[in-house]
Amino acid sequence: MNTPISDTFRQQLQAMRADVLAQLRAQRGGKIGRAEAAANARETESDDWAQADAERDLAFAMEERESAELVAIDEALQRVADGSYGLCVDCGDAIATARLHANPVALRCVACQDKAEQASGATKPAGY
Template sequence: MSEPISDTFAQQLQHMRTELIAQIRAQRGGKVGRAQAALDPHEIQSGDWSQVDGERDLAQALDERETAALRAIDDALQRIAAGTYGLCVDCGADIPAARLHANPTALRCVPCQTRYEHDHPAVTPSL
């Protein structure tokens, strides 16, 4: 991938990273994670443990999803730095620019991603 195109994707990824971090901070109030906030003593005193457990589970799932998204962005930025960005990790072919614009963290070309999802059905797709 040419350097000007890589720079464009690097800027897009940096913007995504900044927005995601701002979103995480806003949701956490800058102090505690959602899982910790779900353990509000007032909520627990009300005796509705199932609601508290559900909120904590949801908060943990969201935290894991955001962490995975941030990791994917950082990994893509590392691939740009290494000069391997835009190459399918499975077959080595170029990932089309349109796919990268739609999903700048894509690891695979569409045929390899389709095979990967077929072979790993429990894995969340990264199309």
């Protein structure tokens, strides 16, 4: 991938990374850690334990998802840095630019992603 195109994707990935970090900070009530956020949530919970547990579980699930997204973004930025960004991890062919614009953390070309999904029985995993 040529330098101007990889610079475009690097900027897009860096913006995505900043957005995910902002979401994580907002979920945690600022810059506090996960344990502190859980303690704060426990202090402000209502008497409805089932609802409070469901809200806490949802918040942790969202944080896990965003943490996984952050890892995928950091890995994509590493591929930009080492020159392998935009190449399918399975076949080595170039991933379509339109696909990378739609999903900048894509690891595979469409054909290899379809094969990977069929083999695992999964549907549209992270990095698609």
